[in-house]
Amino acid sequence: MQIREFASQDWAQVWPIIEAVVRAQETFPYDPALSADDAYGMWVEAPPGRTVVAVDGDRVLGTAKMGTNRPGPGSHVATASFMVAADARGRGVGTALCRDALGWARRRGYAGMQFNAVVETNRAAVELYRREGFAVVGTVPGAFRHPALGRVGLHVMYQEF
Template sequence: MDIREATAQDWPRIYPFWSEIVAAGETYAYPLGLGSAEARELWMEQPPGLTVVAVEGDEILGTAKMGPNRPGRGAHVATGSFMVDPHASGRGVGRALGEFVVDWARRGGYHSIQFNAVVQVNTVAVHLWQSLGFEIIGTVPEAFDHRSKGLVGLHVMVKKL
């Protein structure tokens, strides 16, 4: 598996699993029913941010976006978001993308990485981030309307670099 910068030509292969994940209603609070152009504006980062894809041959297995968590006086803290094509689940794609983002932030001189909204009941993601050294520093109760579990918390997770 290789991880490389995403290009405009990658978006038509990202969008189908991006929209599938959003429609599932379990991990992201993006609005439902976004068209490709609207979704692309939300996902494909502009500098100083970066969007990458994890690929195996010509197959896109997953994607991540990263950049400063806040502008200006908060720009020393990075953030990231991740999506793995459900068909590539269990192949280490999320871990590889997570490690890439940590390395990218470290190389970029960020002091830490903050994830603002990790769904509390997304135990796979919570476990992955904890295994990469992220800590839960707080949970906003009932901040996410999970499709099947109703209102659940959103963790704020941080890793000092």
């Protein structure tokens, strides 16, 4: 597996990953009616942000986007988001994407990385982030409507560099 910069021709494989994750409504607080065009504008970061893909040969296994969490006085903190194809989960793709984002943020001189909305029932992601050094610094109770579990919390997770 290799992680490389996103190229526009990757969108044909990235969009189905995003679409499946968003439509499932289990892990991302994005509108399930999100269109491919709106998703492209939201997911593909303009510099100084960055969007990458994890690939095995020509196949996109997952994708990540990263950038500044907030402008102005908050611009010293980075953020990132990750999505992995359903049939590629459990193979280290998310971990590789997370490590890539952390390395990018450190190289750019950020003071830390913050995840603003990690669904608390997304145990795989929460545990991955904890293994990579993040801590839950707060949880907004009932902030996410899970299709099967009802209202569940959204964690704010942070790692200081």
